[in-house]
Amino acid sequence: MSKLGGKIIAAFATFVAVLTYLAIGAAIFQAIEQDHEIEQREAYDRELSKLLDKVDPVFHDELKAPCHMIEILEANPNSTAQWNFVNSVIFCLTIVTTIGYGAAYPVTDEGRGFCIFFALIGIPLFMACLAVYAQHTANLIRCIMKKLGLTHGLGDAQTERMQQWITMAFCLTVILTFSIYLCIMEGWSFIDSLYFTFVSFTTIGFGDLYPSSSSTDFHIIFIFFLILGLISLGTVIEAQTDNFGRLLSTISSSCDCLCKGRCFGGGQREQAEA
16 A cells, blocks of 8 residues: 555544544433423423413413523523534534534533543544644645646745645635625624634634524534634644744744854953953
8 A cells, every 4th residue: 555545544534533523422412411401491481381371362472572582692502402413513523623612512510521521532633633634735735836836947935935825825715715605694794704714713712603594504514614724724834834943943043143142242341351
């Protein structure tokens, strides 16, 4: 088996391991939290029925709307059907990526305990997978740029600059595409969509904005863009590693020269005074 074939198999195996881990985690979170969610929903329905029994039936519809609004404003994630399988997968993804929007969170002791265990294994596993795919993507772009450089007679410095621009363009394309998609699906302004995309891809995850679409198709595309965005950002970082290294070396050399200049200058002045 060739070296390239081995790397492809290793990368694929890592990706499958992450997907399997997310699926297993989602199934466990759903099993733990969904029962509590159903209990909350049933308790809410009972309280609402008691309230409506004391009110004239003519006003039932008018009363249900504000009651439901109060329920939403209380921001209780487990009272509005949050813990289906797809939502649980997204929740697990926000754990392993460390984004943590806060749109959903475990409320049972069992769920919180499992969350700690899941994060301890899931975060290193996903980061390893992300590093592998970011490096492979950067190497692919680097290989293509080298071939184009040889074809067009470009030097190594020009080829490296082209590679960096391509990786930046790739990341920017993913960011803009996802932002436009959110504009269309969520009705957000472009600035809000761009802000949410940036906060997500950098794993800041403030949670002040979060998509309200509940369709399975939207969630699948959301997961795809989230993973692709993290890979694209990792590719940019990978491509800029040499530049960061040179910058740090330059700063370090400047500091060394400055310190030596001060030390030697101070020594010479002391000898002159003596």
